[in-house]
Structure formats: structure tokens, C-alpha cells
Amino acid sequence: MSDPNDIRIAVFVCRCGINIAGVLDTSEETGLAGFALNLPGVVFSTDNLSLCTTTGADLIKKSIEEHNINRVVVAA
Numbered sequence: 001m002s003d004p005n006d007i008r009i010a011v012f013v014c015r016c017g018i019n020i021a022g023v024l025d026t027s028e029e030t031g032l033a034g035f036a037l038n039l040p041g042v043v044f045s046t047d048n049l050s051l052c053t054t055t056g057a058d059l060i061k062k063s064i065e066e067h068n069i070n071r072v073v074v075a076a
């Protein structure tokens with residue numbers, strides 16, 4: 001069991017196709033996902049085309065498992 005004081009946050013920024021990505025840089029390289037990775041407790045951050053799809057949900061699940069995440073932020 002992981003230490004409850006070990007806060008491991010994953011941030012998922014949704015592009016919503018071009019609805020959000022058309023007006024905001026969501027990317028890991030130069031945008032919001034990259035900015036979030038520098039915040040305290042954040043150990044994983046990425047953007048995705050559409051988080052409310054099965055593919056998006058699978059990404060969240062896989063990332064939680066791979067990075068031992070215990071907090072999730074979805075920016076959508």
C-alpha cells in the first residue's frame with residue numbers, strides 16, 4: 001500500500017478536438033500540460049484529443065497504473 005502522504009498527481013488536459021485546443025495551447029511541450037508538470041505533487045501530465053471517450057478513459061486508467069497515481073485532475 002502506498003504512503004498516503006506521498007501525493008502523486010496526474011493532470012489530463014483535454015483538447016476537445018479543436019474546441020479547446022483551438023484557443024489554448026494544451027501541449028506538454030509548450031502549453032498547459034507542460035506547465036502543470038512543474039506544479040507541486042504533479043508526476044505526470046499530458047493532453048489528449050478527447051478524454052470522455054473510451055480511448056481517453058483508457059489513457060487515464062493506464063497512466064494511473066503506470067505512474068502509481070493517487071490524485072487525478074481532468075481539465076476539460
Ligand code: SF4
Pocket residue numbers: 014015016017020049050051052053076
Ligand atoms: S471531456 Fe469534455 S472537453 Fe474533453 S472531449 Fe469530452 S466534452 Fe470535450
